[in-house]
Amino acid sequence: MPADEHRRLQALRALCLLDTPPHERFDRIVRAAAHLFRVPIALVTLVDEDRQWFKARLGLAAPQTPRDVSFCGHAILSPTSLIVPDALHDPRFHDNPLVLGAPFIRFYAGHPLQASDGSRVGTLCLIDTQPRDFSDADRAALADLAGWVEVELHALDEREARAALAQQERFFEVSRDMLCIAAMDGTFLRLSKAWSRTLGFSEAELYATSLVDLALEEDRDATARHLARALEGASVLQFEHRARCQDGSWRWLQWNAAPDPDVGLLFAVARDVTQARLLSDERQRVERMKNEFISTVSHELRTPLTSIRGSLGLLCGGIAGPLAPPVEQMVSIAHRNSERLLRLINDILDLEKMESGGLDLHLTSTDVAPLLEQALQAHQGYAAEYGVHLEVVVDAPHARARVDEDRFGQVLANLLSNAIKFSPQGERVLLSLTREAGALRVEVTDHGPGIPEAFQARVFQKFAQADASDTRRRPGTGLGLSIAHGLVARMGGTLRFTTRAGEGTRFSFDLPECDPTPVG
Amino acid sequence: MATIQKVLLVDDEDDIRTIGQLSLSRVGGWKTVLAASGAEALEKAGAEAPDVILLDVMMPGMDGPTTFGQLRARPATANTPIIFMTAKIQKQEVARYLELGAVGVIGKPFDPMTLPQEIRRLVP
Numbered sequence: 060m061p062a063d064e065h066r067r068l069q070a071l072r073a074l075c076l077l078d079t080p081p082h083e084r085f086d087r088i089v090r091a092a093a094h095l096f097r098v099p100i101a102l103v104t105l106v107d108e109d110r111q112w113f114k115a116r117l118g119l120a121a122p123q124t125p126r127d128v129s130f131c132g133h134a135i136l137s138p139t140s141l142i143v144p145d146a147l148h149d150p151r152f153h154d155n156p157l158v159l160g161a162p163f164i165r166f167y168a169g170h171p172l173q174a175s176d177g178s179r180v181g182t183l184c185l186i187d188t189q190p191r192d193f194s195d196a197d198r199a200a201l202a203d204l205a206g207w208v209e210v211e212l213h214a215l216d217e218r219e220a221r222a223a224l225a226q227q228e229r230f231f232e233v234s235r236d237m238l239c240i241a242a243m244d245g246t247f248l249r250l251s252k253a254w255s256r257t258l259g260f261s262e263a264e265l266y267a268t269s270l271v272d273l274a275l276e277e278d279r280d281a282t283a284r285h286l287a288r289a290l291e292g293a294s295v296l297q298f299e300h301r302a303r304c305q306d307g308s309w310r311w312l313q314w315n316a317a318p319d320p321d322v323g324l325l326f327a328v329a330r331d332v333t334q335a336r337l338l339s340d341e342r343q344r345v346e347r348m349k350n351e352f353i354s355t356v357s358h359e360l361r362t363p364l365t366s367i368r369g370s371l372g373l374l375c376g377g378i379a380g381p382l383a384p385p386v387e388q389m390v391s392i393a394h395r396n397s398e399r400l401l402r403l404i405n406d407i408l409d410l411e412k413m414e415s416g417g418l419d420l421h422l423t424s425t426d427v428a429p430l431l432e433q434a435l436q437a438h439q440g441y442a443a444e445y446g447v448h449l450e451v452v453v454d455a456p457h458a459r460a461r462v463d464e465d466r467f468g469q470v471l472a473n474l475l476s477n478a479i480k481f482s483p484q485g486e487r488v489l490l491s492l493t494r495e496a497g498a499l500r501v502e503v504t505d506h507g508p509g510i511p512e513a514f515q516a517r518v519f520q521k522f523a524q525a526d527a528s529d530t531r532r533r534p535g536t537g538l539g540l541s542i543a544h545g546l547v548a549r550m551g552g553t554l555r556f557t558t559r560a561g562e563g564t565r566f567s568f569d570l571p572e573c574d575p576t577p578v579g
Numbered sequence: 580m581a582t583i584q585k586v587l588l589v590d591d592e593d594d595i596r597t598i599g600q601l602s603l604s605r606v607g608g609w610k611t612v613l614a615a616s617g618a619e620a621l622e623k624a625g626a627e628a629p630d631v632i633l634l635d636v637m638m639p640g641m642d643g644p645t646t647f648g649q650l651r652a653r654p655a656t657a658n659t660p661i662i663f664m665t666a667k668i669q670k671q672e673v674a675r676y677l678e679l680g681a682v683g684v685i686g687k688p689f690d691p692m693t694l695p696q697e698i699r700r701l702v703p
Contacts, residue, residue: 358666358667361666361687361688362592362595362666362687363594364688365592365594365595365598365666365687365688365689366592366594366595366597366598368688368690369594369595369598369599369602369688369689369690369691370594370598372690372691372692373598373601373602373605373606373691373692375692376606376691376692378601378602378605378606378691378692401688419669419670419671421670465670
C-alpha cells in the first residue's frame with residue numbers, strides 16, 4: 060500500500076473519472092500503445108481503494124478487477140515502470156489468478172500516472188499472454204505514452220477549471236444581488252454587474268471608491284466599524300447601510316460578508332432592501348397610527364359617555380325623584396344602551412391592546428375555584444333576567460393555576476354571559492372546574508340551540524355573530540369570544556368548544572396546574 | 580374607618596363635576612366641594628379641609644399626579660386620603676398611583692349610584 064494512500068485516493072477522486080463513460084482521448088492512447096508494442100492488451104487503469112478500474116481498455120472485456128490481484132497495484136508503488144517479463148517466473152505473481160486463469164498474463168509492463176499533486180493514481184500498462192523482453196528504449200517509449208495520458212488527465216482539470224470560472228463569471232454577470240470581493244479595508248477588487256445596475260455608477264467609478272466611501276456620509280463610521288470586526292476575527296459580517304447612487308439618491312443595502320483572514324479578503328453579497336425597508340417603515344407607521352387612533356378615540360368616547368351613563372344612572376336610581384312609567388322605561392333603555400356602548404369601547408380597547416402587544420397580564424399562582432364562585436355571583440342577576448339557573452361544580456378544590464385574576468374573570472364573564480343569553484328560559488348553565496390529564500379544565504356548558512355549523516369556523520373572529528334571523532337578537536359586541544380566546548392563550552391555554560344543534564354548547568380550556576403551595 | 584363629611588371633587592369636565600356632585604351629595608349624603616383644575620384644587624383643599632379628595636388624572640395645565648404632589652407637600656393636605664380617577668385604568672398605572680400614596684383608583688366612567696360606596700371601601 061502506498062504511504063500516502065489517503066491523499067492518493069483524494070487526488071484520484073478529484074479527477075472525477077472513476078466510472079465515467081469511455082473517452083476517445085484515452086482510447087486512442089491504448090490503441091497506439093497496443094500497436095506500437097504489439098501486445099494484445101493495453102489499459103489506462105485507475106487504482107481505487109479496493110479495485111482497479113479501466114478508464115481505457117483494449118483487448119480486455121472486464122471493466123475492473125480486484126486491487127489485491129492487480130499488477131498495477133504494484134506498479135504505483137514506484138515512480139518508475141514495473142516490468143514483469145514472465146509472470147510464471149516472478150515470485151510475486153506466479154500464483155496470481157490472472158496469471159493462472161483468464162486473461163493468462165505472462166508479460167506485464169506498467170508506468171505510473173501522476174495526478175497534478177504527484178500522487179500515483181493509476182498506470183498505462185501493456186499485457187501479453189507470452190513472456191517478453193522489454194528494452195530500455197521500450198521503457199522510455201512507455202514512459203512517453205504515460206506522459207501523454209497525464210497530459211489528458213490535466214487537460215481535463217484545466218477545462219473543468221475554465222468551466223467553473225466561466226460559471227462564476229456568469230454568476231457575477233446575472234446575479235440580482237450585488238456580489239463583491241474586497242480587501243479587508245473595503246477596497247473593491249471584484250464587483251458584479253448588479254452594482255452598476257443598482258447604483259448607476261460605471262464600473263471604473265465603483266472600483267475607484269471603496270465599501271466605506273460608497274456609504275452615505277452618515278453611515279460611513281458605522282460601516283468602517285463593521286469592517287473592523289473582520290480584523291478582530293468575526294466570521295460573518297451582517298449589517299445594513301445606505302449606499303450612494305450616481306444620481307444623488309441612495310439605496311438601503313443589506314450586507315452579508317464572509318471575511319477570509321488567511322487571504323485578506325472579504326467575500327460579500329449586498330442586497331438592495333430599500334423597498335422592503337420603506338414598506339416595513341410604512342407598515343409600522345400605519346400600525347402605530349391605527350393603535351393611537353383607536354386608543355385616543357376610545358378614551359375620548361369614554362368622557363362624554365361618563366356623563367351620559369352617569370346622568371341616566373342617577374335618573375334610574377331615582378335621585379331626581381320618581382319617574383313616570385313611560386319616562387322610566389325610556390330612561391332605562393337609554394341607560395342599558397349606554398352600558399352596552401361602554402362594553403363595546405372596553406372590548407375594542409382590549410382588542411387593540413392585544414393586537415399591539417400592549418396587554419400586560421399579571422400571572423400569579425391563584426386558587427381557581429373562588430374565581431369561579433365570584434363569576435357565578437356576579438352573573439346571578441343577569442341569569443335571573445333570562446330565567447336561567449347558574450350552577451358551579453368544583454371537582455378540584457384548592458387547585459392553583461398561573462392566571463391574571465381580572466382577565467380570568469373577564470374570560471368567565473364572556474363565556475357565562477353568552478351561555479345565559481343563548482339558554483332557553485328555565486334551563487341551567489353549568490360552570491365547572493375539573494382535573495383532566497394533569498391539567499385544570501374550566502368548562503361553561505349551556506343547553507341552548509347550539510352554534511350553527513356555518514358559523515362554527517368564525518366563532519373566535521372579531522365582530523363575529525351568528526345570523527340571528529331565526530332566533531331572537533342577542534345583544535353583544537361580537538368581540539367577547541375573540542378577546543376570551545386571546546386571553547386564554549396568554550394564560551397558557553386554548554379556548555375551544557363542542558356544540559350540538561338543539562342540545563347546547565360547551566366552551567372549555569385547560570390550564571397547567573401549579574404546585575399546590577402558593578408561590579410568592 | 581374615618582368619617583367622611585366633605586369630599587373635594589377635582590375634574591376639568593363640567594358634566595362630570597355635575598354628575599359627581601349629585602352622586603356624592605344625593606347618594607353619599609356628603610358635602611361636596613368642586614374644583615375644575617389642579618390650581619383650584621389646591622386653593623379649595625386649603626380653604627375647605629375635605630375628608631377625601633377625588634382627583635382626575637388627565638387635566639390640562641397641572642395634571643392629577645402633579646396636583647397630588649403639591650397637595651402632599653402642604654401640611655393641611657399632607658395626610659388627606661386622595662383617590663385618582665382615570666379613563667386609562669391599567670394595572671401599571673394603578674400601581675404607580677398607589678405607590679405615589681393614593682388610597683385607590685376609580686375607573687371612568689364611574690357608576691354614580693355606587694361611587695360613594697366605592698369611596699367608602701377605599702378610604703381607610
